[in-house]
Amino acid sequence: MISVQGLTKRFDSTAVLDGIDLEIEPGERVVVIGPSGTGKSTLLRCLNFLDRPQAGTITIGDLSVDAAKASRADILALRRRTAFVFQNYALFANKTAKENIMEALVTVQKRPKADAEARALEVLRETGLDNKADSYPAALSGGQQQRVGIGRAMALDAGLMLFDEPTSALDPEWVGEVLDLMRRVAEQRQTMLIVTHEIQFAREIADRVVFMDGGRIVEQGPPGKVLDAPSDDRLRRFLRRVGQ
Amino acid sequence: MRALDLDYMIGLVPVILGYVPLTLFMAVAGMVLALILASLMAVERVIKVPGLDWLVMLFISFFRGTPLLVQLFLFYYGLPQVLSFLTQINGVTAAIMGLTLHFSAYMAESIRAAIAGVDRSQWEAAQSIGMTQGQMMRRIVLPQATRIAAPTLVNYFIDMIKGTSLAFTLGVTEMMGAAQKEAAGSFLYFEAFLVVAVIYWIMVEALNQGQKRLENHLNKAFAR
Numbered sequence: 001m002i003s004v005q006g007l008t009k010r011f012d013s014t015a016v017l018d019g020i021d022l023e024i025e026p027g028e029r030v031v032v033i034g035p036s037g038t039g040k041s042t043l044l045r046c047l048n049f050l051d052r053p054q055a056g057t058i059t060i061g062d063l064s065v066d067a068a069k070a071s072r073a074d075i076l077a078l079r080r081r082t083a084f085v086f087q088n089y090a091l092f093a094n095k096t097a098k099e100n101i102m103e104a105l106v107t108v109q110k111r112p113k114a115d116a117e118a119r120a121l122e123v124l125r126e127t128g129l130d131n132k133a134d135s136y137p138a139a140l141s142g143g144q145q146q147r148v149g150i151g152r153a154m155a156l157d158a159g160l161m162l163f164d165e166p167t168s169a170l171d172p173e174w175v176g177e178v179l180d181l182m183r184r185v186a187e188q189r190q191t192m193l194i195v196t197h198e199i200q201f202a203r204e205i206a207d208r209v210v211f212m213d214g215g216r217i218v219e220q221g222p223p224g225k226v227l228d229a230p231s232d233d234r235l236r237r238f239l240r241r242v243g244q
Numbered sequence: 245m246r247a248l249d250l251d252y253m254i255g256l257v258p259v260i261l262g263y264v265p266l267t268l269f270m271a272v273a274g275m276v277l278a279l280i281l282a283s284l285m286a287v288e289r290v291i292k293v294p295g296l297d298w299l300v301m302l303f304i305s306f307f308r309g310t311p312l313l314v315q316l317f318l319f320y321y322g323l324p325q326v327l328s329f330l331t332q333i334n335g336v337t338a339a340i341m342g343l344t345l346h347f348s349a350y351m352a353e354s355i356r357a358a359i360a361g362v363d364r365s366q367w368e369a370a371q372s373i374g375m376t377q378g379q380m381m382r383r384i385v386l387p388q389a390t391r392i393a394a395p396t397l398v399n400y401f402i403d404m405i406k407g408t409s410l411a412f413t414l415g416v417t418e419m420m421g422a423a424q425k426e427a428a429g430s431f432l433y434f435e436a437f438l439v440v441a442v443i444y445w446i447m448v449e450a451l452n453q454g455q456k457r458l459e460n461h462l463n464k465a466f467a468r
Binding site for chain 1 (some may be wrong): 363365366368369370371372373374375376379383384387388391464465466467
């Protein structure tokens with residue numbers, strides 16, 4: 001069970017997250033949509049303290065962290081229960097595809113190297129990149145890099161996978177393969193929190209769609225309801241703008 | 245004008261070459277120690293440890309702001325008068341110490357700049373998988389910063405090799421000291437110092453070749 005209560009993030013005096021409450025069931029796939037600059041990415045980044053929230057409580061399983069007084073150990077523990085997929089892939093540039101996936105397993109989870117390597121190769125097979133195991137990120141296409149990025153997150157077996165606009169930086173030709181991989185991850189009943197502008201994709205895989213505006217959750221529910229029968233005006237306007 | 249005494253020069257080459265190992269020892273030892281010290285200071289400058297930051301800045305400021313020769317004299321001739329346990333210090337040790345401190349100040353600045361040049365996304369990716377600050381630095385940031393800093397660091401190493409010649413002023417018989425002694429006997433100063441100059445030159449050129457290989461190696465991950 002994942003629970004977020006009163007999560008608040010201010011940059012200077014502007015509240016980017018204005019007291020977010022969110023509960024996510026294990027295996028649930030939640031897609032966050034909303035206009036640019038409404039705090040969707042900040043929500044994800046605050047959940048593992050890439051951005052530090054000023055207030056709120058984040059609970060993942062038996063770990064509960066009070067943002068106002070989170071210690072370094074709390075933050076590490078939280079990060080070790082989440083896996084993050086970045087918009088710009090953020091693969092380790094000095095490591096091959098395989099090493100990118102192994103890194104957390106060896107350095108953070110302290111698994112034996114052979115073990116980690118086997119897991120990395122398994123993940124690379126799942127992402128269809130087993131022939132790229134020894135390639136460095138610079139030699140991979142955007143789509144391939146993001147698939148490795150997702151593979152790196154998959155290998156962690158974290159309680160919660162966070163996807164921060166994983167297809168926004170991609171050339172259109174690579175979007176399909178990345179969404180395909182995310183569908184396969186979703187089929188494994190991973191708990192996923194996804195920020196995306198791909199409304200069609202949200203409709204397809206989300207158990208729940210969350211609409212954010214102005215640092216708050218304005219409306220949420222099953223995709224059929226939120227996307228097809230929205231009750232909030234701002235949500236209706238947003239959906240019209242993105243062509244739904 | 246007189247002709248160069250080529251026979252004398254050729255005879256001198258093996259004598260001076262015999263001191264190459266000492267020169268390299270001082271330069272390599274100085275470089276290794278300076279790299280360690282500079283990396284520590286650079287990391288400190290980036291993460292800014294309270295109470296340590298001003299000390300590091302003072303250190304860098306002093307050792308960049310004063311000549312190497314003055315620093316060597318301070319260590320070798322000056323400090324033992326104040327700190328009695330240093331009276332046992334020999335010239336080679338003092339030279340390595342001086343080179344280390346002097347060059348670490350310069351290298352700290354270029355490593356700091358290189359660390360700042362590592363893309364922010366690399367830090368965030370390392371943090372996101374739960375690495376500690378130390379793991380992130382050691383495994384992700386510093387290896388990439390090394391690539392950025394490598395050309396500058398090799399330049400400092402070249403400077404350091406040439407800087408070892410100042411150990412001669414601390415009474416160390418290295419390449420320069422040996423040439424000086426030889427020339428004092430033969431009065432063929434031009435020949436003796438020319439031999440030394442050419443040997444330094446060849447060493448540095450060999451290093452330049454090594455630098456190209458090093459850069460190719462470090463760029464391996466970034467080739468498209």
